[in-house]
Amino acid sequence: MRMTKTLSLIAMLSLAGTAAWAQKSAVQSIEEYRLMLQDGNPADLFEAKGEALWKQKRGPKNASLEQCDLGKGPGVFKGAFVELPRFFADTNRVQDMESRLLTCMETLQGLNAAEIAKTPFGRGEQNNVTALATWLAAESKDKKFNLSQSHAQEKVFYEVGKRLFFQRGGAHDFSCASCHGQDNTRIRLQDLPNLTKNPGDGVGFAAWPAYRVSNGQMWGMQQRLNDCYRQQRFPYPGFGSDATIALGVYLGVNSKGSVSIAPAIKR
């Protein structure tokens, strides 16, 4: 069982203790740890759940999501993830994977998008959104990010996202750039990607959704951004709010040409 193997590896690593950490470079150790986990990424379980949810008839309209348009036409899901966020004419909005899924859940299945957006991460329909996003990301695994910048609103959202990335505030004066604006820095032992430019294959935007080993949770990009803002001591960004999507456009466009490894596994 993959899950058991993963858990025993975690137990082994915590027994190894801090002395072993000190021997190799911190980065080396963390990389080895991640490699050991690679052949047992519990994200598999969320992928399977997401695929089943896509096909399952649900909601007041008793319909599946199989006709959901993720930007490449109704029902086309392969390769959609690496082109999001993008502009959608039917909603007249730029949307990311998760906010677009809410639109499809409402229009196709009759579920209440606003209610789902209000639901805290890890509860109720939010778990389904995460599982769907995980499966859809997996359907674009190893493809290169290629966000559109052809629609005027997509360009506007890139510019807004850039301003948000550099916006300082809160008790600590932090911005995204405080930690992700330079090369080769780290917080404690955690390496920080420079997200003001293309950070490379499978780094930053190209690594989410991801399974978090430290807390045993599957996180989509919305939750990743939400927790960054929490640690920045910022107020709470609404799920699927324009700020989170504009930031996604900035990060996604910067990652153009980089390979998506999502769903990834993280410490």
Next chain:
Amino acid sequence: MKNSLKITLSVSAAAAVVAGCAVGPSGVDLDRLTADIVKASFRDQGIVKAASLIDTDETNKACSAADAAGKPLDDAKAKAIEAMNLKAVKWPTDGKFLGDWKEGEKLAQSGRGLTWTDDATTPNGGNCYNCHQIDKKEISFGTIGPSLYNYGKLRGVADPASAAAKPIVEYTWGKVWNSKAYNACSNMPRAGHMGILTQAQVADIMALLLDPKSPVNQ
């Protein structure tokens, strides 16, 4: 929720109008749109208020704009911001610049407090090791800020109470209390100025850096 969704939609509509211009939206339009999007997107949660972002001070506003433009502040503006922040530094009311380095080490280790999952009773940490090397025994340190190992020793501080040490002691207090007093757009939080640490806690951090007995200066 309905309300905020409506706002979001009207913001998007505004973007469509702005983007309709042949030349594209100006920087001023984009700044205004960003401010509208921030207002519609962020909400109070727990102890963190949306106002802490929306109504951030002139220092943060000027530095954010400079960072986004990729151009540092011009000298005059930077000097004005530094002067404003220096003026706001509160010097120790009891004249005690140095507290207990052992307490300072605990504060330097802690990254807790002031997030929306903390409550008002969570003691705030100084977050120092997140970005700085300090005591050499702690191998888990960040590199966004410079190493502070041997901070006092390197600056020749043998007796922090001496007249000779006064300038560096005062500078260090000012830097910890309000980092922007010396570098307008420093990445470092303003620990005293923003109420992250108390006067007594800043004194403990000072001791960690400057007390000749502190492990930092061995």
